[in-house]
Amino acid sequence: MQLSYRPYPLQLQHTFTVSGCSRSQTPDVLIAITHQGLTGYGEASMPPYLGESIESVCDFLKRVDLSTFDDPLRTDDILSYVMHLDDDEPDAHNFSAKAAIDIALHDLAGRILGQPLWRLFGLSPERCTYTTYTIGIDTREVVKQKVREVEGRFGRLKVKVGVEGDRELIRSIREVTDLPLTVDANQGWTSPDEALEQIQWLQTQGVIMVEQPLPKHDLDGLQWLTKHSPLPIILDESVQGPADVIRLKDCCHGINIKLMKCGGLAPARLMIQLARMQGMQVMLGCMTETACAVTAAAQLAPCADYLDLDGNLLISNDPFLGGMQVIDGLVTLQSAPGLGIVPISESFGFSEKEQ
Ligand code: MG
Secondary structure, three states, X not given: OEEEEEEOOEEEEEEEEEOOEEEEEXXXXXXXXXXXXXXXXXXXXXXXXHOOOHHHHHHHHHHOOHHHOOOOOOHHHHHXXXXXXXXXXXXXXXXXXXXXXXXXXXXXXXXHHOOEHHHHXXXXXXXXXXXXXXXXXXXXXXXXXXXXXXXXXXXXXXXEOOOOOHHHHHHHHHHHOOOOEEEEOOOOOOOHHHHHHHHHHHHOOOEEEEEOOOOOOOHHHHHHHHHHOOOOEEEOOOOOOHHHHHHOHHHOOEEEEOHHHHOOHHHHHHHHHHHHHOOOEEEEOOOOOOHHHHHHHHOOHHHOOEEOOOHHHHEOOOOEEEOOEEEOOEEEOOOOOEOOEEEOOOOOOOEEEOO
């Protein structure tokens, strides 16, 4: 197997503002794993708050030696080797780098077997629900314009809240659409009382779910809020990997799983199982990513109650065609092998690393 990779900064269509930061680019590294003429693609997307960088991802990928593995279908062995590569660095945050390998290896396995990943996972694509489209924090007029632009194409919108002027923002959106809304406070409300008051008002405005209302470590506050909230509370920043699903059982109604946080499809599938065992809801989210990682997450969409898989629609330089589509607002899976994505340019410009 041959691993190659290249940094590929993602350009955002609109400067993206959420509670806490604002940016117009996301660092990203594209990877390819090739075996006997077939190639699987993966990527690591690195929003600043995850603690990874192009340098840290490339450093991690340099250490990955796939030469001892001659069967790409033995994904369990390969991925557990990758998952434990940084065990000697207790503070390492290499989850997006690991996700890149996991995604590329799954894509390659699907291509070898000639099947889409959702089929290898035993899932039914008609179970996919609506994806939200995210509206970032902006002026009232810009927000209304963004909503008008996407209203016919999406069945649900996600609104970033958690800053001054939340209610004005929601009222502006309600002037132009009746679509169900989800909100993401990104830890922006500071007390459980404030959060509950906001949530009660949001319920009157057709909001159906609330993401990360309080700071990620305020588990007492989240537990109290979960007991009292009239809307489902889904945690995102509080959740990284499988162990958190058990830890947070009483602090939320559900969890937002993202491949870049947990390290790929294998841990994401485990998180779904753990959540379901405990009666928790499941949301699948993404970062700003290309069609590669968004399509990878979408392979698990039949398992999710909420989908927020719009990351590739927020960038202007997606290097892939094909993969998951949003049709009438619904996540729609394709039947092409693996992820079913095709790089726009054959000469992808990877700096090849022979294995
Ligand atoms: Mg979120």
